[in-house]
Amino acid sequence: MLKLILKGIFSFAVFWVLYRVLRRLVVKTALDNIPGPPSPSFFKGNFPQLFNINGWDFHQDIAAKYGGVVKVKALFGENQLYVFDPKAMHHIVVKDQHSYGKESSIFVFNRLLFGNGLLANKGEHHRRQRKMLNPVFSIAHMREMIPIFYSVTHSLRASVALKVKDGPQEIDIVSWMARTALELIGQSGLGYSFDSLVEDATPHPYSDSVKKLVPTIIRIAFFRAYLLVPALKIGTPKFRRFVVDLLPWKNLHDVRDIVDVMYNTSVEIFESKKKALADGDEALAAQIGRGKDIMSILMRANMHATDEDRLDESELIGQMSTLIFAAMDTTSNALARTLFLLAQNQDVQEKLRLEVTEARATYGELGYDELVALPYLDAVCRETLRLYPPLSYLLRTTCADTVMPLSNPIKGLDGREIDEIPIPKNTNIIISALASNRDPEIWGSDSFEWIPERWMGASPTSVAGAPIPGVYSNLMTFGGGGRACIGFKFSQLEMKVVLSILIESFKFSPSDKEIFWQMNSIATPTVVGGNGKNELPLRVSKV
Secondary structure (H helix, E strand, C coil): HHHHHHHHHHHHHHHHHHHHHHHHCCCCHHHHHHCCCCCCCCCCCHHHHHHHCCCHHHHHHEEEEEEEEEECCCHCEEEEEEEEHHHHHHHHHHCCCCCCEHHHHHHHHHHHHHCCCCHHHCCHHHHHHHHHHHHHHHHHHHHHHHHHHHHHHHHHHHHHHHHCCCCCCCCCHHHHHHHHHHHHHHHHCCCCCCCCCCCCCCCCCCHHHHHHHHHHHCCHHHHHHHHHHHHCCCCCHHHHHHHHHHCCCCHHHHHHHHHHHHHHHHHHHHHHHHHHHHHHHHHCCCCCCCCCHHHHHHHHHCCCCCCCCCCCCHHHHHHHHHHHHHHHHHHHHHHHHHHHHHHHHHHHHHHHHHHHHHHHHHCCCCCCCHHCCCHHHHHHHHHHHHCCCCCCCCEEEECCEEEEEEEEEEEEECCEEEEEEEEEECCCEEHHHHHHHHCCCHHHCCCCCCHHHHHHHCCCCCHCCCCCCEECCCCEEEHHHCCCCHHHHHHHHCCCHHHHHHHHEEEEEEECEEEECCCCCCCCEEEECCCCCCCCCEEECCC
């Protein structure tokens, strides 16, 4: 049985390779005329340069040399586009967003990982789910979550204070930020506690699983991209599970085990919340989120929704792991990066500390309005999210033949000026949030420098006038259009609560270890010359 399965997979892979190669050699398109970097390999194209932990310089170089639209080579010479031209991005994510979806394999894979949630659906199904979720992320509900955010952050502060009570200590900041981000979304999103934030607490199985998810799925990226969709057409779900169990492939088994833990935990939380809702407000208020967490609000609203809008149980359960995945690594990364930058820039750290302590002296515990009104805290967060977006790029695939207009014309390989590009169906596009956020034509000659003060006055005309389609501050950090990050305000509020508490209480300084940020799907810090694990040691002392 196993030999037959492996033979079938191998035969399909050979057929797929031959088809892609022949199609590439025979079919010519307008993309052939777009300039781009030379491809070092017909088999791998520019992928080893683009998707590389050391890829920062390559991304910067092609953006500077070729402009807002760059042709890059994928597997077997396939043409793809690397895009950060403002008008082109607006066309992709807003004006003609229905012509630019995600690869089918991404939606299929997301459904296997997270269930029937936002990340697993497109079109009308996605719109209907988002319609139900949008009110949950309103400012009114953000205000309700402030006490939860403070409660979690005070637990974090107590643990850090205990570590530095006898003097400055080197602390792995990224580990604490990951734990904190999970507990923040756990309590405020699911009304569930995953971590006591005590030094040597035993990790919750869900916590361990979700932290391992991204590194593990990267190791099966080729299977996800090219073999998953046809594989799911074979047999029943029960048969496919049998095949997965049978295959001697550790990485695939690891993904299976991670998904099982995530799903079973989500079902457990859902059933508990459903029972509390049935028992009434008193039972709901007794839970960790006190009935004010995202899932409690969503489930209550769903009970009163019309039949047309109501989500079924699989959709509600699917939102749980979706929320955790979308909120945990991105927020913890942004917090760790901000503390790293503040450690390197003591003048900025002191200025921020002064702003927070003065506000606290005036208002006491800062409520929503007081917190979001702190201009320098806001500037520090915005500048970090501009220069160092946790996600460097977004991926799209054309669902139909389309024409992409450009803000700035480019010169084709034939010497002619190009102000719009006909793009064939099934063309993969890399939208570079990194290049857009750092574009010198928009952000100025100092666009590669971290300068929070750039946000303290009115935006330059080049910024305000650029048709950047992002939902946040003329940036592509949280995407744009119908698939923009639904929780971007939630994420900003988390950052501000955590930073305000930590900066008031502690001083952060660089350690004697050199840090390198790897360009993974979400940038991660490591110690140069270390064991390669995700870590960010900083020296921390009491203020």
